[in-house]
Amino acid sequence: MKSLAQNLSLAANKPNLVLRSLCEADLQTLLHIESISYSHPWSQNNFLDSLSSHYLMQGLFDSSTCSPKSSMIGYFVAMKGVDELHLLNLTVAPDYHRRGYAKYLLSQLKILSVQQELNWIWLEVRMSNQAAIALYTSYGFIKSGVRKNYYPLGLKGSNDREDALLMSYQVTPCN
Numbered sequence: 001m002k003s004l005a006q007n008l009s010l011a012a013n014k015p016n017l018v019l020r021s022l023c024e025a026d027l028q029t030l031l032h033i034e035s036i037s038y039s040h041p042w043s044q045n046n047f048l049d050s051l052s053s054h055y056l057m058q059g060l061f062d063s064s065t066c067s068p069k070s071s072m073i074g075y076f077v078a079m080k081g082v083d084e085l086h087l088l089n090l091t092v093a094p095d096y097h098r099r100g101y102a103k104y105l106l107s108q109l110k111i112l113s114v115q116q117e118l119n120w121i122w123l124e125v126r127m128s129n130q131a132a133i134a135l136y137t138s139y140g141f142i143k144s145g146v147r148k149n150y151y152p153l154g155l156k157g158s159n160d161r162e163d164a165l166l167m168s169y170q171v172t173p174c175n
């Protein structure tokens with residue numbers, strides 16, 4: 001497992017990286033990345049509801065690129081609970097896969113958890129999403145349960161559902 005320091009060194013090696021809060025002006029880019037990343041992407045209303053609920057929403061950008069669409073590398077959306085952050089969305093644009101950006105975003109989420117004295121990060125992931133499960137496992141998340149029939153499956157209108165794996169990560173300032 002890579003340490004937080006190793007993940008943060010990504011930022012030191014790439015001075016063009018900018019992490020900032022997402023806003024309504026980012027919607028078109030978010031919807032584009034969603035559409036090329038998921039079989040069942042988040043809708044505009046999902047993002048608008050998250051913004052109006054003041055969820056934690058941050059985007060990672062490459063400031064050396066001019067076009068807004070190509071400059072957004074990835075993003076996360078998380079909801080604050082009593083003692084935990086619930087990660088609702090973590091996405092890295094396909095052009096940027098396997099360069100450590102998702103781990104970097106998770107390390108930023110962890111920093112926010114420490115700052116807000118939240119001890120856990122929870123998430124659901126599709127049972128079939130092997131890439132994401134490998135990512136979370138390599139970061140230190142553990143399998144904590146199964147939510148039956150949690151996600152829609154197949155074409156719009158289909159009644160097919162897919163189980164979610166529930167995963168959790170205990171936040172300590174040193175891990």
Ligand SMILES: CC(C)(COP(=O)(O)OP(=O)(O)OC[C@H]1O[C@@H](n2cnc3c(N)ncnc32)[C@H](O)[C@@H]1OP(=O)(O)O)[C@@H](O)C(=O)NCCC(=O)NCCS
Nearest residue numbers: 090091092097098099100101102103125131132134135138
């Ligand atoms: C899952 C996702 C966020 C990973 O983003 P990424 O920036 O490519 O991930 P990283 O480069 O930080 O990968 C870190 C580690 O995760 C694991 N991993 C990531 N993608 C993987 C893949 N396709 N297959 C196997 N392992 C993978 C590896 O252990 C990897 O370390 P390595 O590259 O040194 O082997 C990205 O593929 C994505 O956005 N997918 C579509 C959206 C999605 O499924 N989001 C998660 C919803 S729960």
